[in-house]
Amino acid sequence: MTRIVAVSGSRSADSTTRAALRVALDAAADAGAETDLIDLAAVDLPLYHPDEGAQGDSEALKRRVREADGVLAGTPVYRGSYSSTFKNFHDFCGSDEYADTAVGLLATAGGGSYGGTLEHLRSTFRNVHAWTVPHEVGIQGASSKVETGAAAPGGEPRITDEDLRRRTERLGRVVVEHAERMRE
Ligand SMILES: Cc1cc2nc3c(=O)[nH]c(=O)nc-3n(C[C@H](O)[C@H](O)[C@H](O)COP(=O)(O)O)c2cc1C
Numbered sequence: 001m002t003r004i005v006a007v008s009g010s011r012s013a014d015s016t017t018r019a020a021l022r023v024a025l026d027a028a029a030d031a032g033a034e035t036d037l038i039d040l041a042a043v044d045l046p047l048y049h050p051d052e053g054a055q056g057d058s059e060a061l062k063r064r065v066r067e068a069d070g071v072l073a074g075t076p077v078y079r080g081s082y083s084s085t086f087k088n089f090h091d092f093c094g095s096d097e098y099a100d101t102a103v104g105l106l107a108t109a110g111g112g113s114y115g116g117t118l119e120h121l122r123s124t125f126r127n128v129h130a131w132t133v134p135h136e137v138g139i140q141g142a143s144s145k146v147e148t149g150a151a152a153p154g155g156e157p158r159i160t161d162e163d164l165r166r167r168t169e170r171l172g173r174v175v176v177e178h179a180e181r182m183r184e
Contacts, residue, residue, distance in 0.1 A: 009086025
């Protein structure tokens with residue numbers, strides 16, 4: 001079975017990035033994939049140190065990426081780029097983890113500008129030999145368009161903007177399609 005893992009680069013308890021990734025992951029599951037979520041708010045991952053080997057959960061997290069056929073990478077826009085939390089995870093994972101892996105990109109912004117963030121993700125994923133898919137998702141004013149589900153007990157995440165919801169679901173499906181093609 002095709003395995004898709006989402007990586008959420010926000011440490012916020014009520015993260016819109018994680019919620020949007022869950023929408024994409026659900027679409028990936030509907031397309032027949034086995035899904036998994038790495039929530040970087042909930043892992044033990046110290047600041048990467050080049051002189052250290054395994055640190056905290058690093059080996060288990062790397063294995064989850066290595067074993068995935070596709071990755072959904074999501075980050076909040078921080079200062080026009082991706083978050084330090086996502087960068088730290090990026091520094092742990094290299095081409096051993098990402099070779100032959102399809103990667104879909106998603107960014108959530110407080111304001112209106114996510115283009116630089118998606119470009120920075122795309123160029124740095126190229127450096128680890130990942131195959132980023134052309135379809136991508138940027139969500140402007142995310143707090144008004146993404147319901148995280150945290151307000152209601154057992155609440156499901158939801159993207160209220162129809163067009164963005166469809167784009168996000170499509171991201172999940174496209175990553176599954178590319179991952180399946182790469183497995184053939
Ligand atoms: C340190 C920091 C820097 C930010 N920089 C930007 C920015 O440059 N542009 C922008 O549109 N939003 C910016 N934001 C807002 C976040 O991108 C936005 O709230 C995002 O949806 C948060 O995602 P989350 O809910 O998953 O944590 C910033 C927020 C923080 C905390």
